[in-house]
Amino acid sequence: MSGFLDLTGARALVTGGTQGAGAATVALLRELGATVLTTARTLPEGVDPALFVAADLTTPEGCASVAQAVHDRLGEIDIVVHMLGGSSAPGGGHAALTDEIWHRELDLNLFPAVRLDRALLPGMVARGRGVVIHVTSIQSVLPLPEATTAYAAAKAALSTYSKSLSKEVAPKGVRVVRVSPGWIETDASVRLAERLAAEAGTDYEGGKALIMQSLGGIPLGRPSSPENVASLIAFLVSDRAPTISGAEYTIDGGTVPTV
CATH class of the missing domain: 1.10.1220 (Arc Repressor Mutant)
Structure with a gap:
């Protein structure tokens, strides 16, 4: 892998990078030579504290603390991977989704990316280079009404936001790409x-x-395995994908049945 992809010297932030596909992405980017800062609410066992920020990214304060840590520890940033996401909504369809649940799904799956991009993209734009990956979900086009309506809607919002952002910053040298996993x-x-x-x-x-x-x-x-998703992300953030921007890459084993 390192003969084909080389991220030596790259500085990266991966949110939600302590488990699942996030942890696999952190491990692979580091294997390829990048310095990777990651976040979660608490420091897991075995994680280097120097490359970790304990923060609740569902809050403006948590996002601000991570952005400050990027500035303090990395100086500048080349790669941002928004892996954070998930759902705790109950079953029962739309009627079971209170305002509180809707806000919780948006606070987890949309606003961390919006806030961190707002803080970190100006530096990328000023240097004329950088890559942002928004990890969406096939649920945005294939929602399961029993339990994932709010999650799917939040991921769809993230996808639309990502596309608009890509059109804004691509002329300034910054690539924005979406990765849409199915079941991992x-x-x-x-x-x-x-x-x-x-x-x-x-x-x-x-x-x-x-x-x-x-x-x-x-x-x-x-x-898909977490490592499958990490491999796709590593390719997309590398110099092997210099003209890929504004696109969405689905990795779902063919689950989505439409074009």
Whole structure:
């Protein structure tokens, strides 16, 4: 990999970089030579404190503290990967989604990117270079109405914002790209598959099949791994992708059934 991609000297921020695809992205960017700062609410065991910022990015104050840490520790920034996201909305369709839940989904899946971009992009624009990756979701075009309406809407907003931002800053030398994953086989999704399997009286593969069925099927027959997503991101932020901007790259095994 290092013979094809080389990020030596690059300075990067990866939000939500302590687990799942975020952790895989941090590890790969570092393997390729980048200095990577990452964030979460609390410092996980085994993470270098010098390259970590404890912050709640769902708040303006948390975003401001991360932006300040980028300035203090990295000086300038070349790569920003907005990996942070998720949902804690209950099932029950739209009627179960209170104003508080809607705000929570937007505060997690949209506003951290908006706030950090506002703080960090001016430096990229001033230097005439940089790459921003917004990690969206196939849920933005394939929402599951039972539980992901608010999450899907927030990710759709992130995708539209990202496209507009790319049109604004591409003429100034800064690339903005979207990565849209489907189901990723993270530790959390493994636990979900195991729980579904136990409830259905089947094994882990049966639990995975239940998840794939809920998505309408995955033609490739398997989810992506965190490392698959990290590899796509590493390519997109590298000099191997110098004219890719404003595009969205879906990595879902063929789940989305439309063009």
